[in-house]
Amino acid sequence: MTKTYEIRKPIWCAGCGHFGVQGAIQYALQAAGIELHETLVLAGIGCSGTVQNNIGAYGYHAMHGRVLPTAIGVSLANPDLTVIAAGGDGDGYAIGGGHLMHALKRNANLLYVVMNNGVYGLTKGQDSPTAKTPLAAPEEDPLDAMMLGLSIRSTTFLARAITTRSDQLNELMLMGLQHSREGKGMAFIEVLSPCVTYDDTYSQWMNKVYDLDADPDYRNDDRGKAFFDLNRLIEQSLIPIGLIYHGEHASLQSAMLSDVTPFHSLEDQHAGHFNQHMEEVLSAYAV
Amino acid sequence: MTKTYEIRKPIWCAGCGHFGVQGAIQYALQAAGIELHETLVLAGIGCSGTVQNNIGAYGYHAMHGRVLPTAIGVSLANPDLTVIAAGGDGDGYAIGGGHLMHALKRNANLLYVVMNNGVYGLTKGQDSPTAKTPLAAPEEDPLDAMMLGLSIRSTTFLARAITTRSDQLNELMLMGLQHSREGKGMAFIEVLSPCVTYDDTYSQWMNKVYDLDADPDYRNDDRGKAFFDLNRLIEQSLIPIGLIYHGEHASLQSAMLSDVTPFHSLEDQHAGHFNQHMEEVLSAYAV
Amino acid sequence: MKPAIYDISAAVDKDLLRAEVRDDLTVMVAGQGGDGSLTIIALLSKALLHRGYHIYRTSDIASRIKGGHAAALMRASTKPRGNLGDQIDILIAFDLEAVQKASNRLAPNSIVIFDSSREAMPPDLVPETALMIPVPFSRLSVRDLRRDLFKNSLGFGLLGRIIGLADKEVESCLRKHFKKLSSAQLEPNIKALREGQAFADKAGISGRNSILTLPAQAVENERIFISGNHAAAMGFMAAGGRFFAGYPITPATDVMNFLERNLPAVGGVVMQAEDELASINLVIGAALTGVRAMTASSGPGIALMLESIGHCGSAEIPIVIIDCQRAGPSTGMPTKPEQSDINMVTRGGNGDYPHIVLTPGDPEECFYGSILATNIAQRAQCPVILALDAVCHDNFTVPRFDLERARIYPGKRVTESDVAQMEEYRRYAITEDGISPWAVPGTRDAMNLVTGNERNEWGLVTTEPDMRVAMVDKRSRKIETVRPLLPKAVEWGDVNSPLGILGVGILGGVMTEAAERLAEQGLHFHCHRPRTLWPVLEDTIDFVNSHERVYVVEQSEGAQLAGLLKSEGARADKIVSILKYDGLQFSTAELVATIVEKERLA
Amino acid sequence: MKPAIYDISAAVDKDLLRAEVRDDLTVMVAGQGGDGSLTIIALLSKALLHRGYHIYRTSDIASRIKGGHAAALMRASTKPRGNLGDQIDILIAFDLEAVQKASNRLAPNSIVIFDSSREAMPPDLVPETALMIPVPFSRLSVRDLRRDLFKNSLGFGLLGRIIGLADKEVESCLRKHFKKLSSAQLEPNIKALREGQAFADKAGISGRNSILTLPAQAVENERIFISGNHAAAMGFMAAGGRFFAGYPITPATDVMNFLERNLPAVGGVVMQAEDELASINLVIGAALTGVRAMTASSGPGIALMLESIGHCGSAEIPIVIIDCQRAGPSTGMPTKPEQSDINMVTRGGNGDYPHIVLTPGDPEECFYGSILATNIAQRAQCPVILALDAVCHDNFTVPRFDLERARIYPGKRVTESDVAQMEEYRRYAITEDGISPWAVPGTRDAMNLVTGNERNEWGLVTTEPDMRVAMVDKRSRKIETVRPLLPKAVEWGDVNSPLGILGVGILGGVMTEAAERLAEQGLHFHCHRPRTLWPVLEDTIDFVNSHERVYVVEQSEGAQLAGLLKSEGARADKIVSILKYDGLQFSTAELVATIVEKERLA
Ligand SMILES: Cc1ncc(C[n+]2csc(CCOP(=O)(O)OP(=O)(O)O)c2C)c(N)n1
Numbered sequence A, B: 001m002t003k004t005y006e007i008r009k010p011i012w013c014a015g016c017g018h019f020g021v022q023g024a025i026q027y028a029l030q031a032a033g034i035e036l037h038e039t040l041v042l043a044g045i046g047c048s049g050t051v052q053n054n055i056g057a058y059g060y061h062a063m064h065g066r067v068l069p070t071a072i073g074v075s076l077a078n079p080d081l082t083v084i085a086a087g088g089d090g091d092g093y094a095i096g097g098g099h100l101m102h103a104l105k106r107n108a109n110l111l112y113v114v115m116n117n118g119v120y121g122l123t124k125g126q127d128s129p130t131a132k133t134p135l136a137a138p139e140e141d142p143l144d145a146m147m148l149g150l151s152i153r154s155t156t157f158l159a160r161a162i163t164t165r166s167d168q169l170n171e172l173m174l175m176g177l178q179h180s181r182e183g184k185g186m187a188f189i190e191v192l193s194p195c196v197t198y199d200d201t202y203s204q205w206m207n208k209v210y211d212l213d214a215d216p217d218y219r220n221d222d223r224g225k226a227f228f229d230l231n232r233l234i235e236q237s238l239i240p241i242g243l244i245y246h247g248e249h250a251s252l253q254s255a256m257l258s259d260v261t262p263f264h265s266l267e268d269q270h271a272g273h274f275n276q277h278m279e280e281v282l283s284a285y286a287v
Numbered sequence C, D: 001m002k003p004a005i006y007d008i009s010a011a012v013d014k015d016l017l018r019a020e021v022r023d024d025l026t027v028m029v030a031g032q033g034g035d036g037s038l039t040i041i042a043l044l045s046k047a048l049l050h051r052g053y054h055i056y057r058t059s060d061i062a063s064r065i066k067g068g069h070a071a072a073l074m075r076a077s078t079k080p081r082g083n084l085g086d087q088i089d090i091l092i093a094f095d096l097e098a099v100q101k102a103s104n105r106l107a108p109n110s111i112v113i114f115d116s117s118r119e120a121m122p123p124d125l126v127p128e129t130a131l132m133i134p135v136p137f138s139r140l141s142v143r144d145l146r147r148d149l150f151k152n153s154l155g156f157g158l159l160g161r162i163i164g165l166a167d168k169e170v171e172s173c174l175r176k177h178f179k180k181l182s183s184a185q186l187e188p189n190i191k192a193l194r195e196g197q198a199f200a201d202k203a204g205i206s207g208r209n210s211i212l213t214l215p216a217q218a219v220e221n222e223r224i225f226i227s228g229n230h231a232a233a234m235g236f237m238a239a240g241g242r243f244f245a246g247y248p249i250t251p252a253t254d255v256m257n258f259l260e261r262n263l264p265a266v267g268g269v270v271m272q273a274e275d276e277l278a279s280i281n282l283v284i285g286a287a288l289t290g291v292r293a294m295t296a297s298s299g300p301g302i303a304l305m306l307e308s309i310g311h312c313g314s315a316e317i318p319i320v321i322i323d324c325q326r327a328g329p330s331t332g333m334p335t336k337p338e339q340s341d342i343n344m345v346t347r348g349g350n351g352d353y354p355h356i357v358l359t360p361g362d363p364e365e366c367f368y369g370s371i372l373a374t375n376i377a378q379r380a381q382c383p384v385i386l387a388l389d390a391v392c393h394d395n396f397t398v399p400r401f402d403l404e405r406a407r408i409y410p411g412k413r414v415t416e417s418d419v420a421q422m423e424e425y426r427r428y429a430i431t432e433d434g435i436s437p438w439a440v441p442g443t444r445d446a447m448n449l450v451t452g453n454e455r456n457e458w459g460l461v462t463t464e465p466d467m468r469v470a471m472v473d474k475r476s477r478k479i480e481t482v483r484p485l486l487p488k489a490v491e492w493g494d495v496n497s498p499l500g501i502l503g504v505g506i507l508g509g510v511m512t513e514a515a516e517r518l519a520e521q522g523l524h525f526h527c528h529r530p531r532t533l534w535p536v537l538e539d540t541i542d543f544v545n546s547h548e549r550v551y552v553v554e555q556s557e558g559a560q561l562a563g564l565l566k567s568e569g570a571r572a573d574k575i576v577s578i579l580k581y582d583g584l585q586f587s588t589a590e591l592v593a594t595i596v597e598k599e600r601l602a
């Protein structure tokens, strides 16, 4: 076998939540039987944004905040690839917030994993948009990306997990991966992934999570009710986890690629292939 | 009186919804008794982004998509000014989407008015994020900025109006202006403001609006229920208008400026004023 | 149709009806946005294209919504000319502003057709020797609901008579142009056309007794009439381009429009993104898979893309970017031309990154240049920028593009079977030519990492000084590798003259004509138009340094082109800058006068 | 405390305990992120500052999370030196990587203290003549929970003995450094310090019998020890800066941190924005009200701000931007220094826009330069950029800043009563000096419009060619108006020499030392360090053109500084570029060797 890059050992601090997230991605890829060479892991910039080096698939390190448009570009250009985008809460919710909103709206076939630790780990501990009491404006409420996801009508898969509950995390990761692989659209999974160095929230979060998967009354297929319930839980200072929403909506691929020739293989790109079309286009300009 | 710029006549197409929005802003300023020289109208880029020329207040033409951070900067630097930010749906929801999310989270004292026409008027009619059936991906659902606003916990004033119902529009505009003037935070008003040239939606929208203000069962102070109800209406292809949410939350100003000296007047800025503080700061570096 | 309406026109002096032969004619039609000026010029262009003329068509419109003042201009000539004539020979003015705008450019013997139902014409706006033809367009048009169409057709009918087109010719042109209209919609236009002709009859202007005439020209080669934007978009497709993402912005939106219409049919994808950051990163995503991908924008949007452009330079991702330059800085004047993004596109991003910038001079070069850009991006695995100026929106007559010349060079791509032969596969292998073999995601056993951090050959992040230097040097080498493929400058004029004129893009046309006229005055110039902006090619530096004095003509207040040349070794004491930044195009007369004056003082 | 642990150290050769006097010492401490290398160097710096030495302190850390390799370096010297010595005199190595990294820079008589409880030392890493002191740091430190603090204090105790500091001196230094710790927290550190001293005792190194000694120096003026980032942030405050918005990015975050701590107390606002686009537009908003406002970032973030910077140039909005340059392109090497944003900050945005770029060479210049930038932004109503290089994070000894010198010049501001005297008030009035009187929002009867579109004097959008030209020219004129206020270059060395050395920023130190040494070899140079990058000042162009040969030294592969000078008129044939882009700082020895070699070939 051709030698390729040596899978890097994670460079995270001992105890960092990101280890668990990486484990779940690896679990899901394996459980779904997806080959590494058919997988592209795109990551943002941050501590979280090194996960792509540790998996053995194709990896891409996006610019800070841009992992989602890049991942959508990949997913449209080569629908055969398994596309996993990953990044931190700073990457995804601060500088990348606008793209998140639009990615959720587009519903492209990809899995997006946010490692939410409430801080900017790599730049040494500034508050992220999910920080509990931001230094600058302590009365600002943290952003809840699941609520945001619910507010956008074309979302099809929204889930939150915590690294301390790895079974649930693994299961949700696998479901999300399959959702995207099956062409049902974008799976968005936020993982509570504490930063032990700059804001160790393990015990705080473990005490606050509320598992919707374990609540028989919760309906993850009803957007309005889901929002209502989440809002109530948040008002009680709880953090809802589990499969928050699961619905159906045309994916970006189904909307954009339904009638077109795939064009991702090199062989398709030879001159002459589309000459007739080009001649027609050109003729419209003929004098 | 010193002569200043000649208030420009609107350059919009006859029948453009934006006329009504401008009228409502003018109405609100007058009804609230706010002086024009104490008002800064910031506008984005787009057909909508010319409204600041037509009012007679101080005006600023922001870069495309950046009107909100600019407006927040103004509102923090000089809390005495009345700050009105305005722009189109392209400006506010596409390129400016990330800023919108964070502005809603910050809840600064300002009024933000989006003229939603579902198209990019100035660039000649491309689909905006609120377009009903976007050309590129016809199955994508339009963005509903009120739902988005509800999903962010620190929002305090969310309303939607339509230019054809000017009484309601005027009233909401006045309420929003007062909300921000009274230091209660950001008032976000989306106005359905049809573009007669590129997508004349007047009759379509007039038939679809559902007036929450007229619905005695609607509770605009209950975030969870409001979302639930809006979601139901949208699923019925209706467009909810009226005061969608009205709540309380610390404003950015109250969080950031409570204990500090105002620093917006030129007189405060002379050397010596803060010399003692500076000497202390400097001494920390003394050898 | 009440004959009364024709009474308004007065008969034209018989002496003028001599059907004077013209081989060069500049026409302007202007009025408010809804007046249909652009349509009349489009119709006239078509008619004269059929007669075998070279057409250059441009416009001058306000960046504001429908409405606002709009002028359309056209030049028909027997020689190809990429610019307008100095003077306007015929003006159709739907309002006073139109006359004011044209005023100082009207030829002494110009023909001015103006809307007599609006304001009165103030004195001194029009040369005394001009022929004035008052037409009550507005009054006539109130009779018709589709006001602008009516004005179009009426104006075109009259214009056809004035320049000696046959009524049949004119009508067929109109029918073709409106071929998408139903016959019920077409009918009033034909009627309006006839009214225009009847109006001419009344004024005594008939097929034989026209004022001017432009005899049919023999045409040797097939020609097309196209703008730079369309040509560049077409070139991208022809070179295998299959993914485009963009965000609307004047004057680049047209590229997206063109591709939205034409790319999906061959399996391509066109996406309108939420902003420019998304556009370019969507493009990067597509490019990562090996698909040829492009975006287009203008100054403000390109500025937002600079981090990403540098990233592609670093991470070795092939993308194509079109910058349709417009007058800056900031939002500037969105509908006005300039060449003032040269600094930005050549050296705007952070750090030192390899990339290539081409600057075509006409739609033909836009087409072949875009093919080259698309191929060379793959070849060098780096960003390639096409910097267009007014050429992006202006229409030119050019030889029909030869699709056979469009080749698709895959570059150093490696397939699964290639990889199977290799002991190890390193995405960023240090190679002699600076280009690393590239296996795209999906290729078995070739897994690799792509990053904008500095990295080792496998794509793993490193700051090890030797590896860093090796990587930077490798990236520089690839530009040297492709340098011989980059388009050299076009040179013409007097090779022996110690005096030179240098300019890029659309200025080629005005430089040509200016040099011709200067030669007539005994001032001989050697002309040079670079087509590659970055890297700056040797021939351009040599050109400057081997002449005594070189006029560097450009549309930028900051003399960006001159600065670029100097920074790459052109001698400052050789360069005399001629700058224009008023939002208008250079005219030949203006350029000639400036050079004559400067030569006098030199 | 079991005495057993001291048995591990061997006694040092008595002959070495001569307390050799040094006036220049370079020390490096390195290990994994948690090892506390930075603390030891900080403690040592403090101790030697007290002895009256000039200190230059820098670090070399991985951009990755806690952990990763980190080195801290310090030079103490009797002359002020803005760079490290060529060779490392003392190394404390917590792991093998540290020794490897330092290996080729170790002085022949260097002292190497290494952690003997980890890997064995491979041969040839350390000069044979070096003094090796093995210390089982890790083994010792397992006894302590706060491992890094322990290592710090132990290492510092030992180091103090080696360089002849009194135990009292060392302990008081430690107590001051850890003054925020509770006494319970402090206790183990004092214990560890004593262990370090006891270790020295065992090795025979005592107060008298030290290996080196750095005698106390007389200090004439008050001095401070500070980094460029802190100095620039302080200058901004001193010049009345009251609003800062930023987004974290290495190595600029420090500016935000400093201001978060210090600005609110005087009524200022510091905001962490959601991204760089928000940062700069928050700043623009504040600036619109007349408040002095600033942002800071590094390459990738500044790239995102270019549209906004050009906008401020166009719309005449005064803002200050700090670019803490780091090695690019793209994400590059975030913790490594470079000077490769010069193109971007001088000419990166779209169109031609007026602005100013300063590049200070040490923290003192950062402070006064930042004051100047803040004032001049108001004066010229345009963006001013401070382009910092490694000076941003490195610490220098500089004379205590004179706050009395900090003046706040309001520029052409007009108040309500001024306006009341005016017949009309036009925000963009065309003035001779290019600066228009400015009434901020809130001023009665002075309502005006601000826009990035081209505009007339009232701020109403226009494309009228004459107005356009008048506005562009006005904006250019204001740069000419403030040009005399811009800091000229610093020159030193042999004024009569035909040979020059030119470089900016932190390179001043290494240039100085190199020139001294070259002079010793009979090669005399005239040195020139520009402090204004844009506009390029005449004195710099003159310097290049009036010498026979000028070495332009810079940290950029693309020779950006040389290119900039050439584009503004410096003769290409005069310039010999010396480039460094391996992520390391220039060393004097390296620069001297390069120049000697090039001179030999010249
Ligand atoms: C354009 C740009 N701005 C800022 C940075 C600096 N930066 C690197 S990582 C990061 C934030 C990381 O936080 P997060 O995304 O939450 O990831 P974490 O480290 O917490 O996993 C920032 C601001 C950058 N690389 N690029």
Ligand SMILES: Cc1ncc(C[n+]2csc(CCOP(=O)(O)OP(=O)(O)O)c2C)c(N)n1
Pocket (backbone or CB within 6 Å): B044, B045, B046, B047, B048, B049, B064, B087, B088, B089, B090, B091, B092, B115, B117, B119, B120, B121, B122, B123, B128, C247, C248, C249, C250, C276, C300, C301, C304, C331
């Ligand atoms: C950075 C940047 N990108 C693109 C543009 C071009 N542009 C101008 S207005 C506009 C959209 C306007 O749409 P909208 O905000 O909905 O306003 P409307 O005209 O519909 O009122 C765009 C894309 C720009 N000015 N700047």
Ligand code: SF4
Pocket (backbone or CB within 6 Å): A011, A012, A013, A015, A016, A017, A018, A047, A048, A117, A121, A122, A194, A195, A196, A197, A198, D065, D066
């Ligand atoms: S700094 Fe925080 S987020 Fe980063 S690796 Fe360490 S624990 Fe994880």
Ligand code: SF4
Pocket (backbone or CB within 6 Å): B011, B012, B013, B015, B016, B017, B018, B047, B048, B117, B121, B122, B194, B195, B196, B197, B198, C065, C066
């Ligand atoms: S184009 Fe549309 S949005 Fe713009 S002014 Fe006209 S009607 Fe209004």
Ligand SMILES: [Mg+2]
Pocket (backbone or CB within 6 Å): A046, A088, A089, A090, A115, A116, A117, A118, A119, A120, A121, A128
């Ligand atoms: Mg984080």
Ligand SMILES: [Mg+2]
Pocket (backbone or CB within 6 Å): B046, B088, B089, B090, B115, B116, B117, B118, B119, B120, B121, B128
């Ligand atoms: Mg719109």
